[in-house]
Amino acid sequence: MGRELKGIYQDKFQREIEIPIRVRYSETDQLGVVHDSNYFRYFEVARMEHFRSWGNPYGELERSNTLLVIIDMECKCRSPAYFHEILQVKAWIHKMTRFRIVHHYEITKNNKQIIATGKTVLASVSKEGLPIPLPDPLRNVWLRLRERKR
Amino acid sequence: MGRELKGIYQDKFQREIEIPIRVRYSETDQLGVVHDSNYFRYFEVARMEHFRSWGNPYGELERSNTLLVIIDMECKCRSPAYFHEILQVKAWIHKMTRFRIVHHYEITKNNKQIIATGKTVLASVSKEGLPIPLPDPLRNVWLRLRERKR
Amino acid sequence: MGRELKGIYQDKFQREIEIPIRVRYSETDQLGVVHDSNYFRYFEVARMEHFRSWGNPYGELERSNTLLVIIDMECKCRSPAYFHEILQVKAWIHKMTRFRIVHHYEITKNNKQIIATGKTVLASVSKEGLPIPLPDPLRNVWLRLRERKR
Amino acid sequence: MGRELKGIYQDKFQREIEIPIRVRYSETDQLGVVHDSNYFRYFEVARMEHFRSWGNPYGELERSNTLLVIIDMECKCRSPAYFHEILQVKAWIHKMTRFRIVHHYEITKNNKQIIATGKTVLASVSKEGLPIPLPDPLRNVWLRLRERKR
Numbered sequence: 001m002g003r004e005l006k007g008i009y010q011d012k013f014q015r016e017i018e019i020p021i022r023v024r025y026s027e028t029d030q031l032g033v034v035h036d037s038n039y040f041r042y043f044e045v046a047r048m049e050h051f052r053s054w055g056n057p058y059g060e061l062e063r064s065n066t067l068l069v070i071i072d073m074e075c076k077c078r079s080p081a082y083f084h085e086i087l088q089v090k091a092w093i094h095k096m097t098r099f100r101i102v103h104h105y106e107i108t109k110n111n112k113q114i115i116a117t118g119k120t121v122l123a124s125v126s127k128e129g130l131p132i133p134l135p136d137p138l139r140n141v142w143l144r145l146r147e148r149k150r
Numbered sequence: 151m152g153r154e155l156k157g158i159y160q161d162k163f164q165r166e167i168e169i170p171i172r173v174r175y176s177e178t179d180q181l182g183v184v185h186d187s188n189y190f191r192y193f194e195v196a197r198m199e200h201f202r203s204w205g206n207p208y209g210e211l212e213r214s215n216t217l218l219v220i221i222d223m224e225c226k227c228r229s230p231a232y233f234h235e236i237l238q239v240k241a242w243i244h245k246m247t248r249f250r251i252v253h254h255y256e257i258t259k260n261n262k263q264i265i266a267t268g269k270t271v272l273a274s275v276s277k278e279g280l281p282i283p284l285p286d287p288l289r290n291v292w293l294r295l296r297e298r299k300r
Numbered sequence: 301m302g303r304e305l306k307g308i309y310q311d312k313f314q315r316e317i318e319i320p321i322r323v324r325y326s327e328t329d330q331l332g333v334v335h336d337s338n339y340f341r342y343f344e345v346a347r348m349e350h351f352r353s354w355g356n357p358y359g360e361l362e363r364s365n366t367l368l369v370i371i372d373m374e375c376k377c378r379s380p381a382y383f384h385e386i387l388q389v390k391a392w393i394h395k396m397t398r399f400r401i402v403h404h405y406e407i408t409k410n411n412k413q414i415i416a417t418g419k420t421v422l423a424s425v426s427k428e429g430l431p432i433p434l435p436d437p438l439r440n441v442w443l444r445l446r447e448r449k450r
Numbered sequence: 451m452g453r454e455l456k457g458i459y460q461d462k463f464q465r466e467i468e469i470p471i472r473v474r475y476s477e478t479d480q481l482g483v484v485h486d487s488n489y490f491r492y493f494e495v496a497r498m499e500h501f502r503s504w505g506n507p508y509g510e511l512e513r514s515n516t517l518l519v520i521i522d523m524e525c526k527c528r529s530p531a532y533f534h535e536i537l538q539v540k541a542w543i544h545k546m547t548r549f550r551i552v553h554h555y556e557i558t559k560n561n562k563q564i565i566a567t568g569k570t571v572l573a574s575v576s577k578e579g580l581p582i583p584l585p586d587p588l589r590n591v592w593l594r595l596r597e598r599k600r
Binding site: 025026028029030031032033035037083 | 475476478479480481482483485487533
Binding site: 030031036037038040041044062067069070071072073074075076077078079080129 | 180181186188190194212217220221222223224225226227228229230279
């Protein structure tokens with residue numbers, strides 16, 4: 001996450017992303033619906049895709065000394081999702097502090113019927129597990145996004 | 151869930167349960183720790199075990215017209231868990247209303263080091279997805295547990 | 301799976317399908333690679349997508365009295381796959397008898413580097429678990445595919 | 451995996467292990483049975499438990515330069531397993547060559563009704579992915595086990 005990545009962060013980053021995920025058979029349970037724990041896996045897919053859209057695959061962050069670990073996660077399930085349905089999974093950064101990133105999520109189907117909403121809090125830690133500030137390039141994207149919004 | 155189950159509920163039920171779960175290799179991720187979504191699976195194992203200890207396997211509830219579906223779930227991750235560690239997963243009923251059960255959870259290792267804490271809210275619904283009151287026997291256990299506590 | 305579905309099966313069905321699957325973070329293990337059990341989940345996604353391309357979502361088969369259950373599965377892992385790589389998962393019907401369907405699979409990345417190959421055998425059973433012949437429409441597609449090949 | 455582990459390997463190791471695994475709700479699919487991919491996760495739990503019974507947690511092997519990676523896996527599913535059933539998962543070493551370990555598995559319930567049987571082949575590779583001979587202590591356990599059998 002050194003200076004060499006800075007260029008990548010200069011434009012075209014978005015605050016949110018929305019991706020389609022088709023429910024897999026293996027993700028259903030005997031109730032005939034998506035097993036709830038999978039919503040966090042869908043959230044993760046969207047979150048990672050979002051980082052990727054910023055030119056910053058999560059893998060690179062990990063290979064540097066910065067780990068983003070989940071310290072808080074929440075999900076409210078509004079209505080069930082079924083095998084082979086296509087869900088729209090939206091993820092966006094709600095807040096970024098020096099040490100944390102708060103994502104919000106919304107899963108819908110069939111033109112905006114809400115399936116689930118959620119939240120995760122990522123903490124920036126070193127490989128040794130100690131808190132370290134988020135890399136500057138990441139912070140800078142956020143600061144610019146906030147300005148743009150105004 | 152008719153009258154025939156009532157007898158089973160008459161004694162020996164506890165408000166909480168604690169079970170050991172050994173971390174499986176397949177539950178780790180490339181960070182070398184338990185993938186966070188699995189905590190909800192551990193919570194579920196403890197919750198089901200707790201229902202079972204009441205003489206009321208979850209499967210029976212499902213075979214009746216009562217489904218307990220998750221409408222809210224939360225988890226705070228305090229420190230990581232690793233492959234082949236034995237975790238203690240504690241689940242207890244925090245509250246039961248006519249239509250909902252709120253469970254709380256705590257996962258520890260090594261004599262009380264906290265790994266994660268959590269919460270789920272189950273709603274009682276019919277097979278058609280409509281809210282129905284929780285079965286009386288279940289409610290009665292809860293009411294007696296509350297009395298006992300005083 | 302009665303006569304009313306016959307029309308759907310008349311053309312455009314292919315013997316094989318190839319779909320891209322991007323490796324999810326939750327699918328890696330502490331070795332830093334895709335956990336092997338996930339290959340069967342990828343195979344399943346491709347198999348289901350293939351049924352779907354025939355106009356016959358697997359869900360419909362299940363809602364009729366015909367279940368396709370796995371009785372045999374194999375996978376040879378040639379080289380590892382990593383988080384965020386895009387894998388090409390190819391599935392094709394190798395053989396169909398009156399009671400069974402044999403699928404073969406091949407997972408590649410980076411223009412044909414082989415990650416894994418596999419096989420599953422599905423048996424056609426009734427909801428009661430007894431063997432029943434595969435629905436005629438499904439058999440007919442297969443017979444026409446075989447002719448076309450010659 | 452140096453000399454210091456040798457002592458541990460001197461006795462009490464068994465060729466096979468049998469452990470109980472209770473089916474989790476999250477392991478079922480919408481067919482109402484254990485999703486087939488989970489059998490490989492159960493096999494893995496038994497295999498790891500077996501290594502552990504030899505005084506050689508898999509984690510230690512990994513921390514040394516020796517990785518055991520799956521190159522072949524097979525499973526035959528004979529009859530379904532259901533939520534909350536207790537399965538007996540038996541694993542044993544069928545063969546060990548200089549570079550490979552072949553495990554066989556059998557999952558039963560209710561006093562020997564067979565649910566699934568399986569096989570995995572592990573290859574010994576370095577962290578760089580190159581074949582390296584299995585550590586001597588591991589090989590020696592195997593050689594002694596074979597002698598004992600005669």
